[in-house]
Amino acid sequence: MAAPCRKMASRSFSRLLCYFSSTAVGSGACRRFSVTPIDRATPLGSTAADRATSPWSLMAAVCLQRLPVISADCSPIEQRFKQMLQQMELEKSLVSDHELRLLEDAEKMSRRQAADYDSDEEDRGDQEIMMTQDLEDTWEQRLKNFHPAPRVRADVDEDLSSAQRCLADSLVLLAEQQVGAEKLWLLPQAAWQEGETLRQTAERALDSVTAAGVKATFLGNAPCGVYKYKLPKAARTEGSVGRKVFFFKAILADGAPGSAPTAPLLWVKKSELQEYLKPAYMTKVDRFILNL
């Protein structure tokens, strides 16, 4: 009687402490606050007790995003505004050196073609060899000689498993995983094990699904979303009534993927997510995937 009471008291007290400290400034305060003699008395015991009583089994999933590589095309209103703005800026500006040279050259040409042209007056030893128009032509030529990579490649865009598709949008990684009896498309997830944080679980999930060379930066230790679901009655046990999946955000670093992935993967835009995810899952995931 006394032992469970003490445990309950300690748990509620530590929860109270955490509640107060979470409202304090910064999580550093929370960390310092939590090292109290009461907590020290039952460190692992409290976690085990928590986990034992809770009917939810924990899982962590990773929301890996490949950010846009090229700038998006302008929408019609953006294009119109851009043109108008350029026109207005040109009207308000001063004449540049290059334009002055063009005007001077034009004047010289017109003077030369005039009937009463005296070449001795105009011709000087320090005459420029290059006319301004020729300069412009050389620049144009140099620009034409440079071949940039194409912005849009239709064949790559259609290949859903390639990370190079739709370079103007941000893509999310989906993996087909066995959940219960069926195979579903969802964000790569893994079950939480004792002794690791949820972020480590998410990292493990990513490593299990992708190839070895994939580099991702996880954005912090905190989850960005949660999805909890109850298992069908047949699969429910004493320990787990349902599952809570915590999502962690990661950004794909630039680099070659290397070897082929271990599981079937998809890189999809936010608009295409609906076709692959279940509706309840989709509503939760939709909130934290930003398409800005």
Next chain:
Amino acid sequence: MSSVVSRCIFGVLSRQAATSRLFLGECNPAVQSPWFSPVATLKTSAPLRAEPKKKKKVDPRRELMVRERLKKKLKKLERVPPEFIPIEDFITPAKCLDETRVRIPPTLSFEESESRALLLKEWSRYKQEQHMAEVEAIELALEAQKEALEELKMESEELYRAALTPDPLLLPFTHEGPAYTPPIPNYDAPDGKAIVGSSQHGHRVAAVLSGEAVRKAPGHRIKRMETQQYLSLQKKPGKQPVALQTFRILRLHRWQLPTHSD
């Protein structure tokens, strides 16, 4: 005859004594003996006899005085406040005030000006919608995160605390933003020229910050830092003659420095 002999002997004796005295180095030039002429005394001067020169007491004091005077001059000149390096962006260059560069503003028709005004309004509406959508998206994401943290707290305190700890390895986080075209695979970019600190002051700022000596252009006052730097650079091992130091310092503090090649 005996007096002559005695005189001769005396003379010989005295000469011998004189010569012996000469050899012993006890010759007193003040003693005017008929056998020693002033020419002889010059030949017996200090370096020949290897005697250390007697230093006048005024000399070390004079050197100290000279050094103090130089230091005072330096301090007076250093007290002058250093001129500020002008911010070149704030000075309108003379090229822009040239009248030949003014464009003739075109006359806009009524329709054109109307369409511009309407487009501006449409644009502000578009941008406002975009901004509100962004704010809403961020709020949704924050709400999702709060919910996730609450659920985690209900599950396990330790994991909750671990989730709240900041990640020290995350920042500084860099990511190359989108360009107009995607990167060309295995592209070897050609080398270009970089003009660093092309302006006079740019050079000075860069040199002063890196601690190098700066060559002053004529007509400029020298700043305190540069004076000290110049003097510190001049410190060579061994003692330099005072006259040369004075010359160098005076050259530094002239208003117009002669330009000499480096």
